[in-house]
Every structure is written in structure tokens, then in C-alpha cells.
Amino acid sequence: MSNGNQRRTCEFHLLRYVPDPVRNEYVHIGVILREQPGPRNSDQPKPDPIRVQFTRDWRRVRCLDPDADTALLEGMETELRRSLQTDPDGSLPDGRILPDGRILPDGRMMMRLKESLSLSVQMTEAKAYLAESLPAGVEELMRMYVEPPPRIKAPRLSGRAAIQSRMRSEFEQAGVWDLLRKRIAASDYTRPGDPLKIDAAYRPIDVAFRPNGIIRMFHAVSLEPGLEMAKVLAFSASGLRTGVERVEKAQLELTAVIEPAARLGATADEPDRLELYRFGVETMEENQIRVLTTSDLSRVAETARRELRI
Numbered sequence: 001m002s003n004g005n006q007r008r009t010c011e012f013h014l015l016r017y018v019p020d021p022v023r024n025e026y027v028h029i030g031v032i033l034r035e036q037p038g039p040r041n042s043d044q045p046k047p048d049p050i051r052v053q054f055t056r057d058w059r060r061v062r063c064l065d066p067d068a069d070t071a072l073l074e075g076m077e078t079e080l081r082r083s084l085q086t087d088p089d090g091s092l093p094d095g096r097i098l099p100d101g102r103i104l105p106d107g108r109m110m111m112r113l114k115e116s117l118s119l120s121v122q123m124t125e126a127k128a129y130l131a132e133s134l135p136a137g138v139e140e141l142m143r144m145y146v147e148p149p150p151r152i153k154a155p156r157l158s159g160r161a162a163i164q165s166r167m168r169s170e171f172e173q174a175g176v177w178d179l180l181r182k183r184i185a186a187s188d189y190t191r192p193g194d195p196l197k198i199d200a201a202y203r204p205i206d207v208a209f210r211p212n213g214i215i216r217m218f219h220a221v222s223l224e225p226g227l228e229m230a231k232v233l234a235f236s237a238s239g240l241r242t243g244v245e246r247v248e249k250a251q252l253e254l255t256a257v258i259e260p261a262a263r264l265g266a267t268a269d270e271p272d273r274l275e276l277y278r279f280g281v282e283t284m285e286e287n288q289i290r291v292l293t294t295s296d297l298s299r300v301a302e303t304a305r306r307e308l309r310i
Helices: 059-063 070-083 106-115 134-146 159-173 228-247 269-286 294-307
Strands: 010-019 028-036 051-054 121-123 127-131 181-186 197-202 214-220 249-260 290-293
Touching: 010 134, 028 059, 028 070, 028 134, 028 181, 051 070, 051 134, 051 181, 070 181, 127 134, 159 197, 159 214, 159 249, 159 294, 214 228, 214 294, 228 269, 249 269, 249 294, 269 290, 290 294
Parallel strands: 214 249, 249 290
Antiparallel strands: 010 028, 010 121, 010 127, 028 051, 181 197, 197 214
């Protein structure tokens, strides 16, 4: 058997969401997988970096805790990946694999992982696992422990949650999701107490790889339950714009991402729904908010990829 067909000796940790440590009820939300340290032959391929993956389906989390901040949990995945890209003492560029292919000592790596977790997310003890490759291993472990079985039909995502899920999917496919700022507090630019948090943002990079003078913000606005979300964003737009110019010394391009009219039944056959839909769009556009639908997100993500020089 060739080396390419040999399974790799790995270890994995499961990540659990535990909203109430006293009751100790939990749901698995992610997997950490890495090849175990050890001597390697010169003809063996170097190990892949450690893999961290969270679920993309938060419905089981919401069943356990309806008030769960899933955006915060998504941001934790990004921070975990970033925390493993720099060695604690700065001596190694990627902080995971030594020049000879050995993986960093367990203690330092695990300490960095645990520092990145919140009180509501726990990491299980390591368990042994044989994997054909780290990507294949993560996929199998996610199926076994994290994702709901195919026979369980969870309700379809709707409203803001559906738009946010589509936004993340398109930005991930373009390879830029981890580069975006998430849950930007409007109070940083408006005034203390403003509860609005913008979903995502980035600042384009010019040909000299310097941030340019524009900040692009994107916010999921569902018109399915009514016009309240559109009105809130429209009310906040002017203050956000002024604050970004003051704090960031940059111009703000604020984009609302909404459902296509047809998905909400806002058609000529339903004039009342269509009128409400148009009112929501026009209310935002009158406040200099660019309005796009989820159908435009692939183009938006591709633009972000180019502007971030990926």
C-alpha cells in the first residue's frame, strides 16, 4: 500500500454549545481535527494545518436556546482560525507546522484554542481518529456528531436568518468570509446605546495594498415580517454615514440585502404585498442605502474577492 492510501493518525475535539452550565444541556456545534505529533519519514507528505469547522445550520442550537447569539458563534470560528495562524512567540510564520513537518506541541496549541472559546462553548477531551485526509475527516466527523441526521427535517430558514445564511455562503465561496468584519456595532459611529449591529463589512484594498477611502457594509433586511427592519436601517443610515466619516476617515457605502419580491409573493397578482415591498425598498433608497436581493450576492462576493486582492 502506498503512503498516499495510508490513513493518518489524528485526534479530534468536539465543540459544544452549553447555554446553562448548571443544567449541562448541550449541542455539538463544531469539530477540531489535527494530525498527531510524531516522527515522519522524509518521503511522507507534510501534514495539513489543523482544521476547525463549525456548523452552518444553527437550528438545533436555537431549539436548545432561542436567544442564542449565532452571529457571535460564527465569529468565534473565524477567531479560532486566526488564533492558529500565528505562533505564540512569533517565531514561526504559520504557528502550526515546524519546518521539518512536525506539529507544534499540544500544550501551546490547546492553550491558544481554549483562550479563544467563550464560557458557553466547551471543548471535549481529545479522541483518536484515523483519517484519509484532514478535509475528509472533518466532513465525516461533522456528519457523525454535529449535523442533524438526514431523516430529521428541520424547518426552512426564513426571514433575516435565511438572508444571513445566503450572505455567508456566498462570501465563503468567494474565500473572503474570514476577512470581513462581523456584527459592527452602530454605537461605535452613532451614539452609546444604539442597539443596531451591522452584519458584515470590509474596506477595499488599492493596488498598493493599502485600504482605500470606502467602507462597504452589508446588512440583511427581511421584508417578510413587515417594514420595521427597513425603517430601522433607514433611520440609522445618516448617523452611520457621518460617524464612519468621522471615525474611519472614509465614505460609507451601506447595502441592504433583501428577499426577491417573488419569494414574498409581492407580484402584480398581489398588489398590496407589492406596494409594501416597494415602500420598504424606496424608504431605504431615499436614505442613500443601496438595496440588493439575495440573487445579487454572488456578484457582490466576487467584487469583494477582487477588492480584497484575494
